[in-house]
Amino acid sequence: VAPLDGAVTRVLVEPGALVTVGELLIVVEAMKMEHRIEADVAGSVANLSVKVGDQVKSRQLLCEIATGGEV
Amino acid sequence: VSQAIASRVDTASEAFVANKKYMEAYVAKIRGVEKRQLETELSYLPRAREKGKLLPRERLALLLDPGAPFIELNSIAGYNMFDDQEGRYSGGKLIAGIGFVSRRRCLVIVWNYAIKGGTIDSVNVKKMLRLQEIAFRQKLPVVSLHESGGGNLSKSSEAMDPWAAQLFVEGGKIYGQQAELSAAGIVQITVSHGNATAGGAYQVALSDYIVLVRNQTQLFLAGPPLLKAGTGEEASAEELGGAEMHATVSGTGEYLAEDDGDAVRIARELCAQLPADPVLPHRALPIEPPAYDPDELIGLYPENRRMPVMMQEIIARIVDGSRFDEFNAALDAATVCGVAKIGGKQVGIISNNGPITPAGANKASQFIQLCDQKRTPLVFLQNTTGFLIGTAVERMGQVKHSAKLIQQVANTKQPKITVLVGNAYGAGNYAMASRALKPDFVVAWPSARQALMGGAQAGQVMKIITSIGWARKGIEPDEKMRAGLEGQSKMIEMGLEVLSESMFCSARMMDDGLIDPRDTRRVLSFLLDVALEARRRKPQALSYGAQRL
Numbered sequence: 068v069a070p071l072d073g074a075v076t077r078v079l080v081e082p083g084a085l086v087t088v089g090e091l092l093i094v095v096e097a098m099k100m101e102h103r104i105e106a107d108v109a110g111s112v113a114n115l116s117v118k119v120g121d122q123v124k125s126r127q128l129l130c131e132i133a134t135g136g137e138v
Numbered sequence: 139v140s141q142a143i144a145s146r147v148d149t150a151s152e153a154f155v156a157n158k159k160y161m162e163a164y165v166a167k168i169r170g171v172e173k174r175q176l177e178t179e180l181s182y183l184p185r186a187r188e189k190g191k192l193l194p195r196e197r198l199a200l201l202l203d204p205g206a207p208f209i210e211l212n213s214i215a216g217y218n219m220f221d222d223q224e225g226r227y228s229g230g231k232l233i234a235g236i237g238f239v240s241r242r243r244c245l246v247i248v249w250n251y252a253i254k255g256g257t258i259d260s261v262n263v264k265k266m267l268r269l270q271e272i273a274f275r276q277k278l279p280v281v282s283l284h285e286s287g288g289g290n291l292s293k294s295s296e297a298m299d300p301w302a303a304q305l306f307v308e309g310g311k312i313y314g315q316q317a318e319l320s321a322a323g324i325v326q327i328t329v330s331h332g333n334a335t336a337g338g339a340y341q342v343a344l345s346d347y348i349v350l351v352r353n354q355t356q357l358f359l360a361g362p363p364l365l366k367a368g369t370g371e372e373a374s375a376e377e378l379g380g381a382e383m384h385a386t387v388s389g390t391g392e393y394l395a396e397d398d399g400d401a402v403r404i405a406r407e408l409c410a411q412l413p414a415d416p417v418l419p420h421r422a423l424p425i426e427p428p429a430y431d432p433d434e435l436i437g438l439y440p441e442n443r444r445m446p447v448m449m450q451e452i453i454a455r456i457v458d459g460s461r462f463d464e465f466n467a468a469l470d471a472a473t474v475c476g477v478a479k480i481g482g483k484q485v486g487i488i489s490n491n492g493p494i495t496p497a498g499a500n501k502a503s504q505f506i507q508l509c510d511q512k513r514t515p516l517v518f519l520q521n522t523t524g525f526l527i528g529t530a531v532e533r534m535g536q537v538k539h540s541a542k543l544i545q546q547v548a549n550t551k552q553p554k555i556t557v558l559v560g561n562a563y564g565a566g567n568y569a570m571a572s573r574a575l576k577p578d579f580v581v582a583w584p585s586a587r588q589a590l591m592g593g594a595q596a597g598q599v600m601k602i603i604t605s606i607g608w609a610r611k612g613i614e615p616d617e618k619m620r621a622g623l624e625g626q627s628k629m630i631e632m633g634l635e636v637l638s639e640s641m642f643c644s645a646r647m648m649d650d651g652l653i654d655p656r657d658t659r660r661v662l663s664f665l666l667d668v669a670l671e672a673r674r675r676k677p678q679a680l681s682y683g684a685q686r687l
Binding site: 096 | 523524595
């Protein structure tokens with residue numbers, strides 16, 4: 068989820084990729100700062116809806132992580 | 139309530155090592171400027187010895203209590219301005235700071251006559267005015283070791299003011315403020331070590347105590363050359379304004395010293411006659427060091443300033459026991475408020491982990507009110523890229539809420555001390571108490587950047603505005619125009635990067651000095667003592683000041 072309005076400057080994962088807790092997924096740049104979006108849980112990346120250069124709104128869903136059971 | 143911060147910093151990590159390297163190199167660059175300034179002074183040593191004089195820093199060393207702390211202020215004032223060369227002539231011809239003389243905390247001003255004769259230029263005037271402001275506000279006695287060649291009419295002023303007319307008028311404020319200080323009961327003790335002509339003569343004469351130095355003091359309204367030009371009279375400097383003449387005939391001076399060392403000794407004795415400093419209650423209590431080593435502050439700020447910094451990590455290396463009672467942490471994590479102790483003194487800390495939102499502004503405003511209510515001084519650890527922008531926050535009243543925070547910060551009755559840690563941009567710069575809101579002191583880390591907006595953003599804004607202008611006038615830009623705009627925007631970006639840089643800003647006294655991050659706790663504790671003591675000092679006001687009758 069985007070923490071504030073800004074531009075996506077990096078997408079470090081691909082759909083279906085397996086990620087661990089704390090892994091950096093996406094970087095949104097706004098207010099001269101990089102805001103790092105990290106995985107809260109381990110699982111696989113699903114519904115990745117943004118690419119580099121996209122403008123996103125605060126609280127916009129950027130991707131989801133499917134946890135163990137669904138893999 | 140007060141919980142110790144649990145640090146997550148790994149000092150062996152790649153990031154910490156890289157940050158440390160960046161900051162150490164930056165600190166070394168600042169020390170390099172100070173070193174070149176000192177070398178200029180030292181190069182004067184043979185001539186000083188010939189005349190039987192001490193160097194300015196030798197005089198300072200004799201004046202201060204041995205082993206007591208001394209904080210130098212605005213050490214790199216004027217760096218790379220006018221005719222300065224990488225710091226060789228920096229410092230505004232003044233070595234100044236707060237230290238102890240005969241166990242009295244004093245504002246100490248030593249004229250650096252070894253740099254261009256200690257002549258007065260716009261840097262010197264600006265630094266003097268700020269030092270006097272500190273003396274007023276902190277009610278500190280002023281000890282000056284004076285020796286100045288007077289006004290510097292060469293390259294060292296504004297380009298538009300070649301004859302120093304503005305400087306002359308602006309510089310006059312120094313004399314008015316000296317008179318006001320005396321009337322306010324703030325004692326000024328001055329040693330006249332050498333040349334004190336015209337304006338310089340008033341800097342000496344408007345002091346409450348004057349110590350003259352035999353065969354060195356030359357104190358007069360007009361020296362031999364001007365006298366010859368003005369009236370045709372010929373007289374020697376000694377006849378016109380020597381120490382002996384003033385001590386025995388004119389009465390412009392109370393004490394006659396045999397040499398520099400003797401004069402400084404007399405100044406120390408005069409300080410010993412002043413009322414003792416107030417004793418702060420915390421002094422009786424044991425002081426707990428931070429749980430994390432303050433030296434680790436060297437590795438916490440990244441060169442890439444877009445990287446987020448957890449300010450709790452910095453707070454953990456500044457406050458007693460690393461204990462921080464965070465206020466409303468869950469409400470808006472981007473604005474950090476909380477109570478802690480620094481060297482035994484309770485403080486309210488306000489800092490930034492992200493842009494200031496309406497909720498963050500309100501949280502900080504409420505926190506300031508609560509600190510005011512319990513007479514707790516405020517410490518601002520500034521790392522702000524500004525107030526959050528956008529339709530959503532404008533609709534929430536961002537302008538109104540940010541204005542309110544500025545009101546709180548400007549009008550709090552408690553001491554406020556600001557450390558510019560990193561980003562200090564936009565209205566956030568004001569709201570987080572930098573110079574504009576008159577905190578008692580502002581010190582800056584080398585990583586500090588002060589500007590109305592980021593360079594890249596300013597360049598971008600220029601491009602957008604110009605493109606809109608073209609569209610409105612129906613101009614279809616060709617390749618050349620586009621390239622020109624691109625170049626202009628790049629220039630703005632680069633220009634703002636230079637203008638916001640910490641050494642550039644400190645040269646222009648947009649702070650009271652740059653500090654090594656590792657000294658942050660010590661500096662804050664010292665400055666808090668100054669500001670808290672000021673509230674207990676009771677100078678005896680006199681309506682016209684102490685006059686020489």
